[in-house]
Amino acid sequence: MEDKITIENLNLYYSDFHALHDVNMHIQKNEITAFIGPSGCGKSTLLRCLNRMNDLVEGCRIEGSVKLDGTDIYGGDLDVTVLRQRVGMVFQRPNPFPMSVYDNVAYGPKIHGVTDKQELDEIVETSLKQAAIWDDLKDRLNKSALGLSGGQQQRLCIARALAVKPEVLLMDEPTSALDPISTSKIEELALQLKKDYTIVIVTHNMQQAVRISDKTGFFLLGDLVEFGETDQLFSMPKDERTERYITGRFG
Amino acid sequence: MSRAKKKDRFMTGVFYAIGWIMLAFLLYLTFTIIFDGIKGFSPDFLGAAGNGIFNQFFNTIYLVFLSLLVSVPIGIGAGVYLAEYAKEGKFLSMVEVSIESLSSLPSIVIGLFGYLVFIMWTGMSWNIVAGALTISILSIPLITTETNNAIRSLPIEYKEGSLGLGATKSETIRKVLIPAAMPQILTGVIMAAGRGFGEAAALLYTSGQSTYVNWHNFWKITSPTSPLNPFRSGETLSLHIWVMRTEGALNPKATEIANFTSAVLVILALLFTLVTRRISDKMRKRNNGGK
Ligand SMILES: Nc1ncnc2c1ncn2[C@@H]1O[C@H](COP(=O)(O)OP(=O)(O)O)[C@@H](O)[C@H]1O
Ligand SMILES: [Mg+2]
Numbered sequence: 001m002e003d004k005i006t007i008e009n010l011n012l013y014y015s016d017f018h019a020l021h022d023v024n025m026h027i028q029k030n031e032i033t034a035f036i037g038p039s040g041c042g043k044s045t046l047l048r049c050l051n052r053m054n055d056l057v058e059g060c061r062i063e064g065s066v067k068l069d070g071t072d073i074y075g076g077d078l079d080v081t082v083l084r085q086r087v088g089m090v091f092q093r094p095n096p097f098p099m100s101v102y103d104n105v106a107y108g109p110k111i112h113g114v115t116d117k118q119e120l121d122e123i124v125e126t127s128l129k130q131a132a133i134w135d136d137l138k139d140r141l142n143k144s145a146l147g148l149s150g151g152q153q154q155r156l157c158i159a160r161a162l163a164v165k166p167e168v169l170l171m172d173e174p175t176s177a178l179d180p181i182s183t184s185k186i187e188e189l190a191l192q193l194k195k196d197y198t199i200v201i202v203t204h205n206m207q208q209a210v211r212i213s214d215k216t217g218f219f220l221l222g223d224l225v226e227f228g229e230t231d232q233l234f235s236m237p238k239d240e241r242t243e244r245y246i247t248g249r250f251g
Numbered sequence: 252m253s254r255a256k257k258k259d260r261f262m263t264g265v266f267y268a269i270g271w272i273m274l275a276f277l278l279y280l281t282f283t284i285i286f287d288g289i290k291g292f293s294p295d296f297l298g299a300a301g302n303g304i305f306n307q308f309f310n311t312i313y314l315v316f317l318s319l320l321v322s323v324p325i326g327i328g329a330g331v332y333l334a335e336y337a338k339e340g341k342f343l344s345m346v347e348v349s350i351e352s353l354s355s356l357p358s359i360v361i362g363l364f365g366y367l368v369f370i371m372w373t374g375m376s377w378n379i380v381a382g383a384l385t386i387s388i389l390s391i392p393l394i395t396t397e398t399n400n401a402i403r404s405l406p407i408e409y410k411e412g413s414l415g416l417g418a419t420k421s422e423t424i425r426k427v428l429i430p431a432a433m434p435q436i437l438t439g440v441i442m443a444a445g446r447g448f449g450e451a452a453a454l455l456y457t458s459g460q461s462t463y464v465n466w467h468n469f470w471k472i473t474s475p476t477s478p479l480n481p482f483r484s485g486e487t488l489s490l491h492i493w494v495m496r497t498e499g500a501l502n503p504k505a506t507e508i509a510n511f512t513s514a515v516l517v518i519l520a521l522l523f524t525l526v527t528r529r530i531s532d533k534m535r536k537r538n539n540g541g542k
Binding site for chain 1: 406408409410411412413414415416417418419422426427430431536537538539540
């Protein structure tokens with residue numbers, strides 16, 4: 001199978017702090033790849049490298065390469081706005097904009113040049129359906145998104161990300177602020193979406209990785225300790241540190 | 252009850268009392284001004300000639316409008332620049348402090364500065380534009396500070412969400428950050444307009460103390476007597492109060508005119524504040540879904 005994203009010898013520094021050490025990883029199309037590891041080990045940092053959100057951090061420096069379909073995303077051949085349209089992101093805390101549900105979803109397409117009202121309507125409907133929240137929200141498209149529950153907000157954010165027709169979806173602990181019911185809805189959704197998208201998810205919850213991911217990477221203090229098939233990694237970890245972490249005998 | 256708790260209760264009571272006294276004083280003042288204004292009222296005060304203050308009323312609105320036309324875009328632009336583009340550091344904090352203190356400079360000083368720049372240097376006579384620009388010097392800092400603070404207090408997640416969808420920084424600012432900050436920015440606009448309504452000293456030698464208009468020339472904007480001509484001199488309501496209390500005091504009705512003018516000015520400023528507040532509340536409600 002071909003790589004959707006290839007990470008090669010990636011090192012990242014926050015000023016003097018060496019946050020990622022020589023990470024190599026192949027992320028496959030139509031798979032869910034999970035990042036696990038104790039807090040502060042660099043999961044979010046790596047995830048944010050994949051759509052260059054680290055550009056916002058002053059003093060952040062990157063060595064090595066990240067390729068999307070073979071094109072180096074830091075190489076200058078790919079405009080960062082195009083990259084972020086192709087590689088969408090869902091954040092840890094649901095972050096709908098303070099506007100209506102409709103405007104939230106239509107925001108991305110408008111930015112990328114869709115002006116036709118009917119086309120926008122269709123995109124909004126399709127995206128909300130894909131995010132399995134159309135039935136909840138179809139009667140309140142013009143209400144503020146901030147009035148929704150946390151779980152609804154997060155699914156709205158997923159719809160908002162889908163509305164720009166990305167190829168990859170990055171999710172940074174998307175369920176950490178949600179209740180169990182909303183969490184399982186988002187997990188089901190991720191499994192649905194992997195048919196059409198490549199998904200990379202950071203999770204603090206190992207069970208979640210087991211439930212939904214095809215591949216899992218285990219991180220520790222900026223190192224990618226082990227990366228492989230999720231079943232394999234959780235049943236027969238190759239590295240002793242992985243084993244200690246997944247059996248809860250860590251630290 | 253512990254001593255700390257007692258003290259806390261006591262202080263809370265004191266602050267409540269101060270709050271109520273302030274409110275009572277404000278209401279008393281407002282009603283006295285309006286009442287005094289009405290007491291000496293005579294119908295000719297409403298006209299545009301003789302004792303009438305209609306011209307001054309129009310001038311005030313026109314001047315505030317013109318000054319907002321200048322100060323709103325510049326103030327918002329400068330505030331956005333400070334919040335989003337300027338490099339953080341000592342220099343930026345210095346600039347922020349200077350801007351904040353600019354609006355608290357004595358207005359007569361700003362007025363004389365405006366006179367120097369907009370009247371002496373341009374060689375024009377007193378005119379409304381000069382007055383509006385002088386007011387803008389006082390009001391731009393208010394809008395700038397309010398915009399800067401409003402944008403900075405927005406959660407970083409809004410910006411990340413927008414950039415994460417492939418928006419540029421400028422799209423993010425224009426379409427997400429400014430609309431989200433708008434309710435608070437409007438507070439700055441209210442204060443800015445307040446400067447225009449209330450200011451007298453800054454207008455004394457800029458927009459001038461006289462008004463010569465002919466309402467038949469209303470649409471002939473280039474005519475020196477057209478009310479719409481922004482380069483004519485135009486006395487505002489607050490200046491009119493001052494004039495009526497000084498050289499205008501020869502007029503036997505001077506006191507009544509001044510009182511009525513005060514009442515009209517207070518109502519006008521109050522109305523503007525209430526309407527803008529409403530818009531701001533509506534926006535906030537629309538943004539936040541009633542929260
Ligand atoms: N903007 C930043 N500036 C400096 N250090 C950072 C920044 N973001 C994260 N770090 C540091 O990098 C390390 C990895 O952080 P992060 O990727 O957020 O970990 P995780 O998501 O696995 O919890 C941590 O030690 C964290 O303190
Ligand atoms: Mg994290």
